[in-house]
Amino acid sequence: MKTECDLLIMEIRSLLYSIRHHEVDMDFTVFFTVLSGVSIFVIGQLIVKLVLDPVHDLKKIIGQISHTLIERANIIANPGVPTREVMDETSNLLRKLSSQLHAHLYLIPTYDVTCRIFRLPSKEMLLAASTHLIGLSNSVYSADHNVYKTNARRVEAICDSLGIYIAEESRYPKEIKRCQSKIELA
Template identity: 30%
Template sequence: MTVFVTIISGVATFVLGQILLKLLIEPVHEFRRTVADIALALIEYANIYANPGVAGEEVEKLASVNLRKLSSRLHAQMYLIPCYSLIEPVHEFRRTVADIALALIEYANIYANPGVAGEEVEKLASVNLRKLSSRLHAQMYLIPCYSFTSKVFRLPSGDKVREVASNIIGLSNGLSKSSSDLISANVQRANKIHHLLGIPPS
C-alpha cells in the first residue's frame, strides 16, 4: 500500500510539474526572451530608425519586417501566459512602489530641508510625488479582488496603500519654506511610507 501511494504521489507530482512548466514557466520564459530580442533590435536598428531613408530600401524593409515580427510575437505571447491580466497590474504596482522608494532617496535633501532647494526644484519634486501617489492609488483598483490578491502576492493592504498615498501627498505639500516645523513632520511621513510599503530604510 505504501509503495502504491508513493508511486501515485510521484506521478501526480510529475504531472503537476509538467502542467506548471508548460502553462506558466515556458510561456513566461519565451515572453522574456522576446523582450530581450526587442531590446537587441532597438540597438541594432538604432541607426536606421534614427535616420529614415539613409540606410537604403532593402535594409529598411528587412528592419521593418523584423520589428513587425517582434511586435506580433510579443502580443501573441501575452495571451499564452495564464492570468496575464492579473499579473501585469501586480507588476506595475510593484514598479510604482520601487519608484516611490527611489523618490524618497532622490528628494530626501528637499523634504528634510524645506525651502532650501529653491522654488523650481521643490515644485518639480512636489508634482512628481503627487503623480506617484495618484499612480499607486489608481493601480490598486486595477488589481482584481485586491483584498484577496494582495495576500497572495504579499502586497500592502488597501488601508496601507491609502495611508501611503495620503502621506506622499502630505510630503509633497511640505517641501516649501514655512513658519511651522515641517522637517520632523516630513521625516515622519517618509519613515511611515517606508514602513507601510516594506521598503528598507535608506
C-alpha cells in the first residue's frame, strides 16, 4: 500500500517533470526567437552593404557629375582658353568621375536586375556616359573652333545617359532652336 508520503512524492515528481518539460519548450522558443532575430539582422546588413550602399554611392556619383558639368561649364564650352592649371584640374576631375562611374557599375551585384529595381541607368548608358566623360576630359585642352560643338553634344549625351535633366532651351544648338520657336510663334 502506498502511503501518503509516497503519493506526495509521486505528485512532486510529476510536477517537477511538467515544469522541466515546459522549461525545455520555453528554452527552444527563446533560442529560435534569438536565432531568427540575429538571422534577419545579418541578412538585412548584407542587403544594405552589398546592394543599397553601392546604389546610393552610384547616385552620389551621378549627382557629382551633374554638379561638375555645371560648375565647369565655362571651361568645357571654351576649351583651350583657361589657364593650364585650370584645364588640368578639370580634365583630372572629369577623368576621375568617369573612372568612379565605371567602377560603381561593377560594385553593384546583378546590375541588370538592380538597375530596373532602383531605376538606375542601364549598363550601356553608364558606359556611354563614362566614355563621353573621358572625351570631355581630353578635349578641354583643344583650342579648335569646332570643339565646343562636340563638347556640347557630349554634355547632352552624358546627361541623357544618366537621366540628368537639361532644359530644352539649354540643349545644342541654341540658335537653331530659338529660330525654329520664333518661326512657329509667327
